[in-house]
Amino acid sequence: TLFEQLGGEAAVTAVTTQFYANIQADATVANFFNGINMADQTNKTASFLCAALGGPKAWGGRNLKEVHANMGVTNAQFTTVIGHLRSALTSAGVAADLVEQTVAVAETVRGDVVTA
Numbered sequence: 467t468l469f470e471q472l473g474g475e476a477a478v479t480a481v482t483t484q485f486y487a488n489i490q491a492d493a494t495v496a497n498f499f500n501g502i503n504m505a506d507q508t509n510k511t512a513s514f515l516c517a518a519l520g521g522p523k524a525w526g527g528r529n530l531k532e533v534h535a536n537m538g539v540t541n542a543q544f545t546t547v548i549g550h551l552r553s554a555l556t557s558a559g560v561a562a563d564l565v566e567q568t569v570a571v572a573e574t575v576r577g578d579v580v581t582a
């Protein structure tokens with residue numbers, strides 16, 4: 467699975483931590499996370515990604531369409547955030563083809579997150 471190829475839960479969590487660091491350093495998308503506990507957010511998104519990448523634990527959290535409803539995320543903002551995931555993967559030393567396969571999995575939630 468992609469989960470295994472990336473190095474399992476620890477590796478996915480490390481990439482997710484860097485992903486949110488990149489987001490919080492980008493003023494075009496950082497404000498969405500004002501007041502959000504980023505340690506919890508990192509753990510939830512890492513758990514979601516582990517499941518989506520073929521890991522052994524099913525996602526036990528909330529439905530992503532309900533979670534992101536009314537946030538007003540645009541396609542352009544989603545694309546920006548995907549770019550932050552791509553750079554987090556690349557800076558972790560993940561091979562380019564595996565980066566793109568992982569990004570493609572994250573892209574499957576675009577329709578649940580984009581509402582504007």
Ligand code: HEM
Binds near residue numbers: 534
């Ligand atoms: C939750 C914003 C993309 C997965 C949240 C929350 C915010 C947010 C503000 C916290 C909601 C709350 O606690 O009240 C955004 C924005 C995105 C984006 C602005 C893109 C522009 C994504 C992507 C994924 C994702 C690409 C998955 C790959 C999650 C998960 C939660 C969450 C798993 C927690 C769900 C739960 O509480 O069970 N998002 N998100 N989000 N987001 Fe996103």
